[in-house]
Amino acid sequence: MPATSQSTQLAHDGENLQASAVSVDNTLPFPKVPQPPKLPIRERLRRWEAENVSEVPNLSVSFDQDHAKHGEVTNLYTRPVEGDQIREVDDGQQLEDPPLPLFEGDDLVGFGSERSFLLRGDLVELRTSDGLRIELAIFVRELGIQSQFYTMSGRWVHKASRNARFFVPNFVSPEEVDPLIAYLPDADVPEAIQDRLQSFENALPRSIGAPLLQKMADFGHEADAVYRENLDALDNAYSIVALPQQVRHVSLPRLTKEILKLPRNTKSEDIAPATLYAVYRTIMNEGVGFSVQTAGNTRSWGRFEIVPRRIIDSIKMVTRIIRSWQVHTVTSARDGESEIRPFGQFMAEFESFLGTARRAIDVSRKNRAVTMSGQVGPAGTVVDSDGPVKFIEQHFDTPDLKYIRFVKCWVAWDTFSHSSPMNGIGSAILRATGRYDGQALNRSTGWQFLQEIGIIAPWETKASFELRLPGYGYYKHAMTEKQGGKEPEDALAGMRKDWKEQTVYCIDDTGAHEIDDGVSIEASETEGEHWVHIHVADPGSVFGIDSYPARRAKEAFQTVYMPDRVIPMLPDSIVQEKLSLAPNRPTLTFSAKMNEKGVMIDHKITAGTIRKVVYLTPATLAELLGNKVTELEEVLVVGDSETITSFNDGVMHRDMASVDSLSISDKANLKLLASLGEARRNYSLLRGGIDLNNARASVIVKIDKDIDVDCYNSPRNSTHVHSDPFISISIPPASDDGPSIYGPVTSLMTLGGEIASAWCSARNIPIVYRVTQAHPDKPDPGAFFRANVLPYVLRGESVPKDVQSAYVLAQGPVLPSSVPGPHVALGVEMYTKCTSPLRRYSDLLAHWQIQAALLEEAKIGESLVGSSREDYLPFPKAKVDGLIPKMEGREKALGAGRRGAERSWALQAVLRAWKFGQSRGWRDEWEFRVLGLMGGMVNGFVDGLGLMAMMDMPAGMEPDDIGEGDVFTARIKKVSPYEKSLLMEPVTRVSTAGSVEQRE
Template identity: 30%
Template sequence: MPPPPWSPLQPPAVHLQRDHLAEGSNVSPLTAVPDSLLGKDGARPPMRDYLRLWINANRPDKRVVEDSHDLGDQALTHRSINSIVRTQTSQSINNEVINPEQAGMANLSDGRVFNRDDFEVGLESKKPGDLVEMRSSSSRTPVFAVYLGFIASRHHFYGQQGRWIMSTGFTSLFTVSNFASQAEIQPILDSLPRVNSTEEFDEARINDRGPPRAVGMALIEKMHNFMTEANTVRLQNLDKLDRIRQLVAAETHTKYLSLFEIADMLLPASLKKDGKFPATALFAVHTTLFSDEIIFRPLSPSSDCHRRDHLFEVFPTTMADVLATVSTIVRHYWVVTDKFPLESQEGVLSKCGALNHFINRCRRLILKYRERRASVNGYIVPSEKESIVGDLEWTSDRGHQQIIQFLQWWASYDLFEPGSRYSTYGSTILRATGLYPDRYLDQSTAWTFLQELGIIPLWEVPSRYRVRFPGTDIVVGGGISRNDEPKVKESLREDIAAEYRHGRDQQRVFCIDSPEAILIDDGVSLKPTDKSDEFWISIHAADPASVIRPDSPLSKYMELIPENIYLHGHFQAMLSGQDGGGPDKAIQDLVQKYSLSTGSPALTFSAKVNMAGDVLAHKIEPTVLSDVTYLDPEDVAAFCLEPRPPPMQKQELVVGKKPATDTLPSGALASSRKMSKAADLAQPDKESLLTLYRLAEALKRKRVEKGATPYFPPGTSVDVVFPPVKTNSKLPSGLIQRPGDPYIRAHTADDHNCSVVGNLMVLAGEVAARWAHERKLPVPYRRDVSSARYDEVRKFVSEQVYPDVEKGIAPDFDKIARVLVMTGGVQLSTDPGPHFMMGIDMYTKTTSPLRRFSDLIAHWQIHAALAKEHRLQRPLDPAQDDLNAILPFPEADLKNTLALLHMREKMARVVSRGEKDWILMALARAHRFDGTAPGKLRFTVTSRWKSGVIGTLDLFKLRATMRVQDMNNKALLMKVHVGDQFDVELLNVDPYQGTVEVTALDYIPRERAKPTLVGEPVAS
């Protein structure tokens, strides 16, 4: 007989036992919690704790997953949580845990090391006074606030509810630049508490000791008025906004639209002011987009809502159909489970036709796979043997395909917000398999599930799936495929500079690059003048732009992936075949033809430089190289007696067995260049090389005087080698043979800095920028947003940043964040401007046109100008020459191009950072299985939270977390400060989540300095 309904008068424990009250149950409804499990005085603990104790005592077969995802744990673990079941309030402190990784794919999160490429590609920063909308880690309620600045290692905001908010990092979903003036935010800054440490700042904010509401009333009212106006626009256009999915989304393909392009589809043109929609109208559209949790996803929220690169990914309506099908399947399973509470799991599934068929097939496949490859606690055990996965023919079932597709969207592509109901559907499917009883049923487990099914390779890099370039698809286990065709032959033209391209006879060109390099796109040469201390330095860049039409299919093809992405196992070239990876035959021929060698065409950037590092003159000309010598940068640095950088502690982590022979990645080319030794050169060439070095050092000194970073410490390098796969011709159809586990070596990168290369490439960019600026040519200049606070920046970096850099210590994230706030970050612009961290007045990249699309744009603009000047026999004069008619990219068009190009460059930079995934995979393997992980590590605290601390390890500067229960009574949480250290050992490493958890062995408090005020009443 079914159990009687539970009465509210009965103890809750009885309700928990309902499914065991039937006849034959071996659990008595009156069983109590044993006294041994109660407190020392026998008192019953709080109800929630009591019920957990009861289940542990009476239902050991039922595993209780602790609901520990509160404010602190979410900040510590970054696990996804389902905030849809949590109490929501705009006044909750939980709203103030801002997640920097939930707002697009083009942003780099905190807790990482910066290198030269980061500063040259560009990093954005919000400005004090910007209005921002952010997402909290554990709330569905957006955080709407005015940004106050970066003070004492924290970003500060003033919220719409009159609350002072702080965060260690953030990314805004919607930004209105210059919303509030400095005068409007200054009273709030003046009211911030004067405290002696970052922790006291945190405590002051938690205890509501921030600026009084009366001080911020003007800002509160201004934000309220903004919201009111936006809501008015929304209500007035409700008819179209409510049908946004039907009006904007396509049926079968993904679209990429900017916010103002979507607004053009939905709002009347009468709302526009000066040709564009006001921010309130755009915010009305923005809130509508986010109310649809399926079709619209932010691709790259920008520093201003009006920018063209404020893009949304608009999925096809068929995606909604798939989700509706999966929802129906899962809801039916829930109904059956509730309808038959006494049924076993198998019995319930037997009544769920579609899900039952899918689960049974998955179980058979995975259990069969585990016979060949073991799984411990849901983690796949490493093996050097090849593995066979599949039978993939079962996915021909449409219903099964839809469930797999949903799990990929959830686990691989991370398409759903933490508060989405679809996360519960994924967990339900995993629970129904019964294959992962000891793991959280979250995306990490779903990733393992897909790996065991053979959908995803075992050693796939998780993070690369979360960055999706518009117009491309991610190739499983490979690179990135493009939807367009390159059409190489149709894209070529005759050499635009053929009439005036001249040779460089009797001039040795040194191409200094790694012996493993395939593409050689730059070289340098030296020419004396009639003065002993003045020389012409020439930097020769490969010149494919001379024969590729700027408006060609190949140009649009390269723009989709605008630079080479160097990620082990997933290399992706800008000039690659359509299926991704390296170049195919047609593109390979083009690349090899224009890779620098004797007889190659080049675009040459020349500067007359004296031994003091002054640039006296410059010019650009198309050339043909007559005598090319290939040198190794390490050999050149040694030959020039270049001082080595400060010694760094070398670290190494190795797992797996390195194969006897290395195999080239798919699509890679073997280098056939003959390398020379600097010591074997003729005496004149040796002297030229030494002179180039002295001039390069003089140029560097000039830049350092202007604030340039003197040195970029090397980061971590990763070597990944897979064992070769033996072809098995007898493999049944539908099965896939994959290699054994790779050899992974993570180690401190060798310093390959070569002054001749690094400093002269910067010189080439400076020459190109100056030459273009003299003619008012729009090119992709890289510059700081603002130079107004350079004096402050110079003082700060000279005191706080560069002393560490000169010791070989990479600057901390919070120091870089402060510099970015003061300079506004680096942007791509059609107008030149200074770049503080490079120490130059103007700059554009020009030396890698075979690897970077921005270099090609600069070359195309320069070639067009040179061709016109050749016909006119004079320099271009913007006062009398129509540049828009001459250039392939007029300024207005180039501005739009650069906005999207900058977004794609930053996305490529994020994908390249997937090297961290390899490090974590190696560390997880060493910790869980090999027993080769470091036994004791040093953990330095960088921030303190409600439930633990966050810090960095002395192993590759990995970010790690330590919960309060894992501090093992070594210290009281409230007594721990930023900068304190712990000796720790590893507790858990999750490559999918990107997290490392540690447990304390010993506590090492730092020496407390004399208290100083850090709460300066200025937006710094």
Template identity: 30%
Template sequence: MPPDALIYGGISNNISRTQSTGSSELDQLRSTPSSTTEESDGEIVNADADIAVVGSDSRSPGDLVEIRQIGSRVPVFAIYLGNYGNRNHFYAVNGKWITSMGFSALFSVSHFVTDQELLPVLAKIPQNATPEDFDELRRLERGPSREDGVALINKMTEFRLSSEAIYQEHMNKLDGARSLLSDPTSAKYLSLFEIADVLLPATLKGDRGFSPPALYAVHTALYRNEIGFNPLSPSADCHRRDHLFEVFPSKHTDVITKIATWVRQYADMSAKKMRPLKLNELDDIALGRFILQAREAVLRSRQTREWTPHGILKTGPSVTLPKVDWSPSSRDVITFLEWWASYDLFDAGSRYHSYGALILRWLRLYEDTPLDQSTAWTLLQEIGVIAPWEIPSRYRVRFPGTTIDRGGGITRTVVPNQLKTSTRPDIAEAARTPSKGSAVFCIDAPSTTLIDDGISLERTDQPNECWIHVHVADPASAIEPESELRRFMELIPENIYLPGHFQAMLPSGLGQDKPADCTSEALIKHHSLRPGAPALTFSALVNESGDILDYQIAPSTLGDVTYLDPEDVSAFCGEDIPLTPTPTPATTETSYSFHVGTPPDNSVAAPERPMTSTQALDESSKADILTLSRLAQAIKQKRLAKGAWPYFFPRPSVQVLFHEVIPEAEAAEGAALLFPPDPYIKVGHESSSGCSVVSSTMVLAGEVAARWCSDRGIPIPYRKDSKLTADNLNAAFDYATRVIYPLIRQGIPPSASHRRELTRLTGGIRLSTEPGPYFLLGLDMYTKATSPLRRFGDLLVHWQIHAALAHERKTHRKIDSSVDDVENILPFNKTSLRETLPLLDMREKMGRTVARGVLDWILIALVRAWRFEDKAPRTLRFTVASQWRQGLLGSLDMFDLNAVMDISGLNGCRLVKDVQVGDEFEVELADVNVHSRRILVKALRYIGKKGT
């Protein structure tokens, strides 16, 4: 096995090494730096996000995918066969059967071959084998042969030849794509469709637009020009609008070209002298001037903060870094290093990695250390470009139309200063009625500042029937659907809850208008729920059995509002104690908790609203809360009976507190920098998974919104399973209730393979203008509608509903899609929404990817606890997930973190060949790197098979 095909990833030599060693280990698939919308098995943000993870987008057997292997620079076509035995399976165009734990394809064609065409290949692959069985079959070449897959090979070859013919015919334009598409100074974001429209003649278009071979010809041209284009969000189908490319500006190309020239200049000069360049010689060349300035800046930094090989600097007190007047050439080098280390723009086989490594070598500051992106990330910390506690994940997701701020936050390129032109008088002012029934209960954590939903109960003449009203903040009534503010919010379509870097969809600092009520802060304050606030109320008439007898939507004005703590409400209603995984023979998940640093003074802010305890409520309100809880539980039981996911385990919790406001990191602009002390970080598990009465009634409101709009033929962002046929529904129900849910009820979190199999049956969740079933919620249709101040998709729903309500008030009757011209009644017709939803879906996934940066905080805390504060666990339990020749991949019982045990780390406890998937070791930490997200462990003893 080539020594650079590392088990923990990294840059491999696929430039000078032979591409045909025959080693099966070279078949391992490598990830791409562009998977900014790939869902994670561990992503958990709230109940809706939990569902999104379980039902994340997946590819289907029979899809054509372009894969890239660790041992090869040549992309390979393969047919995706499915996921079983905890492995993805492929049949490649070279006749090889390939398996992999995970993959991300840059190009795919859905339903390329039929199930019937797959049968000869699938017949040679056991469906219930272990990963070791698959590896042995592949080693002995007892899997599907070329003869078994000849039809698939021929079809893939025909596709490739067709694409190559198109490329050859239109080579001039395709090879000149960068000059045709790039802007001098600004990045563009174009779909594969839009790029094909520029580069290919319209005569190649068919009824569905360009054919997949034509699109692949365009894709090939773009991928060959890596400094001009970057694939941003590969979707499951090349014909989807969210198959986007980032088109770099000309200045981007110019900088990289300069860096390449300067590196060659330095290398040539050093080679001619047959020695490293002296100080006086460095000042004569562009790269030399950066080396001199960077060395000086780093040595000053090390007087107060020690360098470490872990992707962060050693913790320290507040530090002021002196002014660095970087030369223009030095700024270009810093920019290149940021693109390399922070933004991860270059493919694993790119030659530009060598330029970054050479720059680090010539600095002579990082001896006996891999000269990779992690070291470059540390260099950026030492010269003050980024904070020592910066989060790498923030830089790897680039929302179109935004820039990432050093120090925190995301800046949208177009900001509306005049909010007056984006607002309108309350569209429903004359139609609002006082909220009915009990007081409105707003159940949110005391730390919550934006209150956008509440619930109330209205009793009826029938003792077992009540109206449940879900009152939702109503900014859509006052914001123009077609406005600058709408386009601004669309860029970051939901709040991003990354500790230390909260990003609001609607920030409070917009607007410079007079009077003061024409600012975003005033808009948020006016629509955050309080007595007298406007609301859009979603109501359901429910009986004690959980049946929904009727539903309504109406604008309202809130009366009395009572603010409650969800944990208090859960305890008062007697909700079940959360299932917490405990270390048993069946599951080794252990509850870990530790903190690093010192919390700042006054770190706990008092609530900005009057909180009430449930015990302080009057008897009537107590009875209403208990009734709401009972009805919500009955509704949930109805959904559970239809296969809804029963429970979400408390997720890892991270609290980050800064001693001072994070400064703008302006070292690159020549200003002195003040870095406050390292933040206080507390890592543990959530105390609960939420309040059931809240989560159930919010889902109820989404169901009401979907049904109300569906009744009228109103297109909205419905959220539904992408391929839930009647047969798949039965199979999904059987698999979930027979295999997964029993584990959950035993306190055992389902594995990633469980979730993937369920996703294979449901197809994952997608946005659509047509309603459809949402299996994991147990609903026939669903949309999100309860957080319009936090989520753009909810705003879209509200805008459509308000327009429909206004029309119904005018005509005094319900909209009838067979009579009324619904398209002209609504601000967004079906055609425009179909264009919008794929991009909205992409941006929502990007937001969730950024939120997963919580893992970076866990790793930062782990490094500090292990290396500096002696608070890390002495021993951990490591469970093997995959066996490689150089070592083992697996996970720890601490927050299910991925880890690696190499040959030396086995420490004589076991031979690699004797280890099987599921084996467990007691281990200690050997290395942790925040930037690469790599944890290396050392075995202390072999425990045995998990669960024995």
């Protein structure tokens, strides 16, 4: 449907909403699903919270006491802590009544102490990155982009972050904090005083501040008492919980139980917050052995990674050797060579390692230039086309491995903090090679060192190590495909529907690694109503929850997509040969009976087998619908794509349909599916949903097929290659008001999630619902929508960006939950992800639960609607609740890792074009659009590259002279793929007008 007709249709729908609402018995998404009696919302919340008292989460607010940039080593001795500074280191006509039922504040689900935001009265810990200064503080409120805290030193501070690693929910009541507000700023403070402790301008009456300070002091004293009572255990915390060769990821309550030897049946909620804090503080002060794996929120999702004991022992050994070697080197230069050499054998081994490393570096530099960017340059030698593109120059001996492992701990795994003395040991190793004179001996150069000695690929990104992907963890761990035994039986074989001649349309890009889903359409017995079927791959019926593929999926949680590789959640051979949608493959089908207005009248879930499949791309569907297909604009290319094949070239071959090859019935079916998908989208928009433009830069990478990247997983090989990847950066067009080519598909996949959640909710089946949290400090999103968003929707107009942003900010965050609730941004009453079970564990879990219910209903001969039984389910609610924290943390980490890898690859392309002239049409100056100020620099967006960047403060300008939306011409000053940083230097200001859209 063309864009103009969509807007006209939506406006027309708005004019007829009252009539359509009357004509439908129930305008909620699932009108005909029998439901158990519904308790009042507050009673439901009380019951839920009573059943789900959470662990006390570990939160993160840090102080950055010196002025090191993010990611740099902090120097505590030449630039000591500034006592007052707390800086953090590390999405017509206005009607009197709504036309359709929307979500009110009381309809949203409360998460109790597991919420992902702070509320007035919560206690948090603010900590410098070195751990030398710690402040307990009470959260007061959010102000714009800053959060306001009252600290135990009797001062206040504004921080840009709303997150914290440790917090005690409801430490004091909001009423106890309210009197403070009259003495505090009521808006964001200038950046110059952000993150700095501030005294009150007007003296704070003792009656207001003293009770709060006393409660914080009492809490600290209680934690101190716990420490004194458990001194031996806490001082040996690492040795108690660490394993010899296995990494552990453990929650704070579990660590507390293990370290303090609490009874195994002790519930997390029964552990006193001060006890948890005593353990947390000890772990954070440990320095080496523990690292916090956070998901960027204040839930108890964050886990502590416990490094294997052998790794820590190796780090300590290298530290002793290097320090002895340094002392011996200095004394020998002063007093002459001594016959007595402490650690003599080890120092000889270290010198042997240095010799091997120097030779490897020299070999690398014959072919690849040195840069100041923490990255080797591209291959400079023209290689014989018939010669090898990769060769192994030499091997490292066993004693060498501990030094390589140390550098990896330093620069790849972040085993110790940026303020740790261990950073000096890494710098000493670099200095000892004699190959990095004139370069900063920091982590970035350490990364270049690993590249030059041939331990990691010249184009490797840090994300693989940060995520501990197979082959990139402390110990090599590859997901080998284990098969054998008899062919797995289809658990649903006896109840599968044969879809026969029903054509299933699988709409996905040509490079899709697997096909999870497809759609089909079928006329119902009622004119104007159709059954829309979302057919989803059905791995859950092929293997059980204790099988190898299931255990592998649980360990991975998701398929990992990087620009240079795909690491599948399930064994690739099983996916491609048995599960990825194709003729004669099993499916679980989520079906909705819909009218032309997008209202779902009925729904069902069916196990089946599809026979007839048509593959096409979203662009082909858009062409069929007559929609303008807006291509991404390729803005930067380095390398030769003609001679290189990518990892995706080996995926299952699919014959992709074109518009011309589609039959008349196929075209009619697809148009009807798209029309119903668009109607459902409009229906959701009228119920509070919102379209967000998530278009962002696309990075395509191709690596020479003759290079086995796994050769770098060997710790002994010094590998060198004479080839570089092809890298392409493409960005969305500057303005794209037309419909998204993915729109109809996205709407139908969302519909599948609605069906699954409604079906499971009616049967009280715990799955991973995606729920908008109730946030008592934010406005009612339903009221905000009716007043500010709905008028644009009713007129068929695009919602302005600032209104969209304000509406999103009015909503609480979306979190996974075993209890259903509204998803406000989607405009649905409840939602789960169920259409990607081949690549997402939460979807697979839902399939197993649904499969069990289908089998149980067939066995007992009646519906389970309204039942509270769990005995037939593979995942009872307690088990789902236990999985959700790990799943949420891993999902967020993988998302951040993917974005980080994409940015690192894009910056590699920029470096190769800027410094080595590998891109035609490269220009020296770029437009830089200002987003704001950060750390004394200008934060903004380089439009022509689709990349965020920092810019030096223009000479002669003060911070107040620069505003959001200003446009400068700027030159590249520094690129660091390792640090994921792009630094620009200003040339001149072009304009001070225009809006800024962040598209990365």
